[in-house]
Amino acid sequence: MEKNQSRMQLVAMKQSFFDQGLLDEQFIQLEELQDDVNPNFVEEIVILYYGDSLRLISSIEQALKERNLLDFNKLDTLMHQFTGSSSSIGAKKVKAECNLFREYCRAGNIEGCMKSFQQCKKEYASLRKKLEAYFQASWVLGGSMPLQVKKIKANP
């Protein structure tokens, strides 16, 4: 009985991510790749994403430090990869912020770039917390533990 309630809560949690526009259909695509052979696929991809993208984010941060001498081409290239990465896990809001950043880049709008990057990081961090809670809840329900029980690292 309790397990059913927990299961329903988990489903509701996931649904809320879709309702709030945090995740899109791509996340469902990832879930469909999960099976007995690959029982933790979604979580593994999310861990990979958050690990990989740290490097991209700090490169962008570095590049933005140039203040009035921004290399917009470089920024756009870095953000292009981050956008692709984010979209591949279904991170809808993060992707939207990335696209906004790229528009500012193309317009050569320094202020816009700075602001939208802050938003980007905010959405990125917020999604991480929510997904961590979601995966934690699904372990509790008796889902299999991922091979590397690695807590997703916070940004330095």
Added chain:
Amino acid sequence: MEIDDLPYQFPEGLRVFVIDHDTTQLHVIANMCFQCNYRVATCIVASFTLHLLRETNGRFFYVILIEAQMSDMDSYQFLQCVTQEIKIPVIMMCADNTTSERMNAIEKGACDYWLKPLNVNHINNMWQQFKNMIKLKEYFR
């Protein structure tokens, strides 16, 4: 690659090479290919892949999937080299959906240009791209 070498009617075992400098995306795409029972090789570097294909004369792969904005090498240059020298179907993929990029890719010899993020339909279609190329080769024999 000879038509007579084709051992199968079904898509299983289609040998695909996926090239993307982003490991998250590479992992997702590779797994989608595994789901379709393709045999996948992956690489984060286009120049090395080109070298490998040249060394093996493209004997081991049937379709190539490459990100349009690779960081180590111009993907369009990769595309031209592969289509001219090795003659394996190349599909470009990109998070950008500009018509000019798409046209550029097709003009330079890409079989198709897919918008990221990829889904399972795209992966299933790889088999179709491969079949089309074989049909063309048959026709010109």
